[in-house]
Amino acid sequence: MKSFARDLYKNRIWLLMVLPGTIWLLLFSYLPMFGQVLAFKKFRIDPDGFFASVMNSEWVGFDNFKYLFSTNDAWIITRNTLVYNIIFIVVGLIAAVATAILLSELINKRLSKVYQTSILFPHFISWVIGSYFVFTFLSTENGLLNHVLAWFHVDPVSWYSESKYWPFILVFMSLWKGVGYGSIVYLASIVGIDRTYYEAAMIDGASKWKQIKHVTLPMLKPLMIILTIMNIGRIFNSDFGLFYQVPRDSGALYSVTNVIDTFVYRGLMNLGDIGMSTAAGLYQSAVGFILVIITNYIVRKIDEESALF
């Protein structure tokens, strides 16, 4: 005990440094983790404060989960979250790598810089603004798209109430915002490739296409695997803004735009159903946790260096 106190004293300066961060982590991360027990309770506000509310709320076992999974919503939000994320991962990877290779091959480097600047721009725009950008195209009365359709004598489409178009719109918007960031990450890696590989390939008579196929892509493979696996670890989480702001929270589109994150948000803010939305959130956190552990285990099998832990 005494030696522990001495250790604490010896490390006091370091402990002081981690103190603010530790307090933050305890309040904003660990306390909510403890609050996840509300998934198994019927929440009732107690006048004695937060802890009393959590502790004194009645245990209901798995009732919240039973209720959640008895509705059709549980299936829809799980399907939407998974399918969209799988598409985003695959399409996003292809688009980012292809763009990075094209950017690196462009002869005019100044032009390449200008392109990079433009492509990365959407990354810095919030989805609130992004949703207005989309609105200028999709507005039923004024939008550009209905305008163009009118030229071809096609009847205007009421975009914000027709769910069949939205899977494409959401994938497109996800690409629009994400391809710049992805391609810059891969471009940084391409620039780091030793040029002598390309010279050797050229001397052996390899065409440009063959050089890309046999030098660039294999060199990018480790990064592609790691980023993809990290994305798979997060496959149960989605970009809230994309699914909430871009469809303008339109109820007619919920069947194709509702994901776990938006479901939890609406459960909390619109319905005030604390039990069920906590249960949905815990379902997301728990499955996400298992997925990260599994994917990290797989990464470690493939390439120990790249594993997260």
Add this chain to the structure above:
Amino acid sequence: MPKLEQNQPTVTMPSSLEGMKGGGIKKRRKKYRDPQALPPVVNTIVSVLLGILAITCIFPFIYVIIISFTSEESIVRNGFQLIPKEWSLDAYHYLWSMKEQLFRSYGVTIFITIVGTIISVFMITFYAYAISRPQFKYRKFFTFLAFFTMLFSGGLVPTYIVITQFLHLKDTIWALILPLSMNAFYIIIMRTFFLKSVSESILESARIDGASELRIFFQIIFPLSLPGIATIALFSTLGYWNDWFTALLYIDNPNLVPLQSLLMKIEANLEFMRQNMDIANMQSSLFNTIPQESAKMAMVVIATLPIAVSYPFFQKYFISGLTIGGVKE
């Protein structure tokens, strides 16, 4: 000729990220076509393809600017046009008439961005520095404490309950600042950065000279790690500027609504402010029609402008920041 052969790697290197500074390269290319470069036809096709992509990425912003300068009448009659029939400044005049709310929201956003960035930079660098030092006996424990939050999250609802009912931050400015001020991912990145860039030998000599750890941190570590710290600061500035989610959850008081969130509520707000204005000073008679659509777009322009203007300058730092530190040691 042999000299050129030797220089070849530098000529072909697509150092797109660094930018080509050597002016001589261009001159040389005229005489000597680099065998590694794309054939001209392919290069043109690639340029066009990437050009389309680049335009797709920035066109919406330009389009929004055009709409914001379109007269409301023209919008009602012809929709959002690429080249409007009738230009007008009405939307901006109209926004000027509600400048109080606008300035207030701008102020809130600027305040949370500055204060939030300062707080998060200090919390993150202190924490990351301490867990990067071998002298710190409990560094493994504190590394895990931060790392675990990346794996398992408390979820939205418990976090909401903690912030509103335990910390009582609802409708305070702190609700916009504190929830975003730490991020385990940045801690781990900064820790890697400190491990890589700060050598123990410099610290050792400072210690021998009798400098305290805090003094070492501020006088040696801080200046030495400026690139890494600047990156964290940039990420966090952008995070605060673009944040609307915490406001959506915790802010109802119109005095505390940040810009992005005001934009979100603009439809309801325009209506609300129009009614207020009618009663207050009959100012609406200035406008034949209320520029609803164009005013929305003008708001988008005003909210995006600071980012769009500063973007070319900070872009470079952002890109170099992407490569400062992996998550792993």
